[in-house]
Amino acid sequence: MSAPLLELQNLQKYFPVSTGVLPRRKIGWVKAVDGVDITIGPGETLGLIGESGCGKTTTSKLILLQETPTAGTIRFDGEDVSVLEGQELMRYRREVQVVFQDPYSSLSPRMRVGDIIAEPLEIHTSLSRQQLQYRVAEVLDLVGLQPEVARLFPHEFSGGQRQRIAIARALATNTRLVVLDEPVSALDVSIRAQIMNQLEHLQQTLGVSYLFIGHDLATVAHISHRIAVMYLGQIVELADSLELCEKPLHPYTQALFSAALPSHPDERHERLTITGEVPSALNPPSGCRFHPRCPHAMPCCAIEAPVRKPIAAEHTVACHLY
Amino acid sequence: MVSTLDETPVSAATVVSQEFASVPWRWTRLVRQLPILPLAILVPFVLIALFANYIAPYDPTEPIPGAKIFEPPYWMQGGSAHALLGTDFQSRDVLSRLIFGARVSLIVGVAGTIVAGSIGTALGILAGYLGGWVDQVIMRVTDAWLALPGLVFAIFLATMVGPSMWNIVIILGLVYWTRYSRVIRGEVLSLREREFVKLSEIAGASRTRVILRHILPNVLNSTMVLASLTIGVVIIAEASLSFLGVGVPPPEPAWGSMLADGRSMLMVGDWWLTVFPGLGILLVVLATQLLGDWLRVRLDPQLRNM
Amino acid sequence: MAALLRVRELKTHYFSFGGTRVVKAVDGVSLTLGKGETIGLVGESGCGKTTTCLSIVGLLPSAARIVGGNIEFAGDELTTKRPREMRRIRGGQIAMILQDPMASLNPLFSIYRQVAEPAYYHQGMRSRLLRERVKNLLRSVRIPSPEVRMREYPHQMSGGMRQRVVGAIAMAGGPKLIIADEPTTNLDVTIQAQYLDVLKDIQQQSGVALVFVTHNLGIVAKMCDRMAVMYAGKIVEQGAVRDLFRDPKHPYTQALLGSMPKLGNKEPLYAIPGQPPNLAQLGPGCAFHPRCAHAMPQCSTREPDDRPIAANWTARCWLVGEPVRERYVSATA
DSSP: OOOOSEEEEEEEEEEEEEOSSSSOOEEEEEEEEEEEEEEEOTTOEEEEEOOTTSSHHHHHHHHTTSSOOSEEEEEETTEEGGGOOHHHHHHHHHHEEEEOSOTTTSSOTTSOHHHHHHHHHHHHOOOOHHHHHHHHHHHHHHTTOOGGGGGSOGGGSOHHHHHHHHHHHHHTTOOSEEEEESTTTTSOHHHHHHHHHHHHHHHHHHOOEEEEEESOHHHHHHHOSEEEEEETTEEEEEEEHHHHHHOOOSHHHHHHHHHSOOSSTTOOOOOOOOOSOOOOTTSOOSSSTTGGGOTTOOGGGGTSOOOOEEEETTEEEOOTTO | OOOOOOOOOOOHHHHHHHHHHHSTTHHHHHHHHSOHHHHHHHHHHHHHHHTHHHHOSSOTTSOOTTOOTTOOOTTSTTOOTTSTTOBOTTOOBHHHHHHHHHHHHHHHHHHHHHHHHHHHHHHHHHHHHHOHHHHHHHHHHHHHHHHSOHHHHHHHHHHHHOOOHHHHHHHHHHHHTHHHHHHHHHHHHHHHTSHHHHHHHHTTOOHHHHIIIIIHHHHHHHHHHHHHHHHHHHHHHHHHHHHHTSSSOTTSOOHHHHHHHHHGGGGGTOTHHHHHHHHHHHHHHHHHHHHHHHHHHHHHHHHHHO | OOOSEEEEEEEEEEEETTTTEEEEEEEEEEEEEOTTOEEEEEOOTTSSHHHHHHHHHTOOOTTEEEEEEEEEETTEESTTOOHHHHHHHBTTTEEEEOSOHHHHSOTTSOHHHHHHHHHHHHSOOOHHHHHHHHHHHHHHTTOSSHHHHTTSOGGGSOHHHHHHHHHHHHHHTOOSEEEEESTTTTSOHHHHHHHHHHHHHHHHHHOOEEEEEESOHHHHHHHOSEEEEEETTEEEEEEEHHHHHHSOOSHHHHHHHHTSOOTTOOSOOOOOOSOOOOGGGOOSSOTTGGGOTTOOGGGGTSOOOOEEEETTEEEOOTTSSSOOSSOOOOTTO
């Protein structure tokens, strides 16, 4: 097993909450990310699934260095990312990129597509104008667009095409890891399949790794090799994609599966056993965070937080049932 | 399996532009969209100002040879064709002075706006994007500057540095930049959170690059709208300064000083000395305001569509 | 069975640029809905499903006009009604649920006031009777402690709860038909599942008919008896949900089903090539033919009509029904 490309160890991000008026007193912490351990190997796709407020967006911000962790480490190629400076930091920025959900605000409206894609190259390399054009054409071809579109402006493209441009920009600098934050959620159904196939093809061709963040189980399961399920800032289950679909172990994962929409009218899902809403991350429940909504909750669940441990090969769960 | 694609970008914008190209009378379409009234006023004035040397019948600073002082316009009794709009207290041709005055007003209006706009936009961008103490300092300076009464401050500066057209331009620029910094800062604050800016930062762009490549082009729309609305204000300010005697110095003609000169004769009924320059100011300022309004409506919805 | 809603050849067009540019948002849509039935109106953005709904309830923007066809609701013709009459029908007999609960609720008024409003106007209920009704409505959408909740304001509730309140408001006027336009798009997966269960409950209890507009076939599979697939302003296939899922006849329906990722299945998805069409510049023939895997020469010149496959199952495609003379000869024939 090759060394992981990205490794998150016990990552924590707490946001302070203070009263609004002077003097500003801290009244608590929003524990957005609370002990996340995941690894992504080269050429692999890790799916990160969870509902709103689970911390997946904060996790991606931590990876992209838009926020600094309160505790824990992020390692890229074995090196701690928080101590990177200068050249090393630029190298990280070059090799880790992101594609956001909204294709309509990810592209600068007053720049031509060619310039948008060339920007990371301009920042990190000193290629000549001609070399830049060449590379832009290369990347446009990779995502299935014709090189001539480089001189057009973003508003002349549809949502799916804009997303391709965003992907092209993310790959322009020989990127090794792309964080995909709900990349297809805002697209039409028929375009989603195009983009998903394109992403898979790019992974096979370029060997790039993906962190695929999403909320739709079927979509995430389709493209990911492994899936991590997140709830209130913690990873509750992590397993191989097919294995997870066959045997979801954690009650929250099971609830997600039962809540997922069927792909056929005759498909029967388990009755939905989950109740209530996601509690706020300001005051998470004691012990196992899921216990108030869990149909299998036991007395120990309210007291002690379960540790994630392996149940089968490549399948870890954080639950007292196991 | 990679799907084959039809690459032609299809969107409402392309449809519209294609439609424009296909319709035979596309110029009529374009013209129909322009604001007729403001342009009908401004274009002639701009042309007059540009070609003042060729249009004006006389030298505005010299008296007309053989003319009397305070001659009324030619259609009134006592007027004659050699001074179509009459003469002033030094028997100078009012029409020629009007024409050259237009040049002064427009130059000061445009140049002053450019100075104000540049200072204000630059400070607004810095305050909005850099935040922190830079923001605080710039905003407090803006607040303090706003507390100064504009025209009084301009008069003060004008008397300090001495009157000349370009001095007035700088002075008015210094007086009116605050309008921009507030508004632009607000826009930059929201622009800063837009995804394409964040993407640039994530890709490792330096702050200079983000400002020049992403922030500045996207605030230019607002700057232009503000600018078109400010021109009118600057023109009136210049006229006021000239009226008070601290603007463009005589014998250079300026609408404001023409108003001042002719004021005393209003009582006697020599109205042409003040009404014509007054009309000039009125029309130009009205036209720029209307143009600014049109620009604002035109540019904003497009921004939202993006 | 007398149909509750019968739409026949509805045509709604958008006019812009002084009438020179016409977008045929809805171009000949016919559908039928019986009492208590649920029909899913499926399609992607721009296909005309929202415009169809707006045409039915009379809430079209000023740029749009119904230019043809008729809409019969409970025996009444809706296209000829005056705005005052439509106002009485809206909220009372036909209710609408929209996508964004925050936009549907007035932040200034209490939940009680907003749920009570339709009952107040359309059923003339007052004071104690009205309060009981509001409590019952909130209970039917599974909002706990309704007496407490109804004094609250929208911003004090979560997204899922707000959408349920919107459902209660829709039911308050005692409608026979509810049109739900993508009501679950902004909701989390588990919240969505709870909400759909609630809708199903309401339907079973009150027998209200439901038009469910969505782009998500999974919702249709879960909630609907029948479905109509729309493309470029026309219904390309309409029939029982089971039939369409098992054996879809129209290539677009097949493509949509093929592009859905299925849990536990890693086979490559079928990606429909090309882009959705520009409604202002539709060419002759079938609107789907540029992207169709089974296109034949005549598809580009003649538009197919609605052809029957079985009882209550039609598709707009030359491949359906009588054998067509010009057949596309494949290389292996």
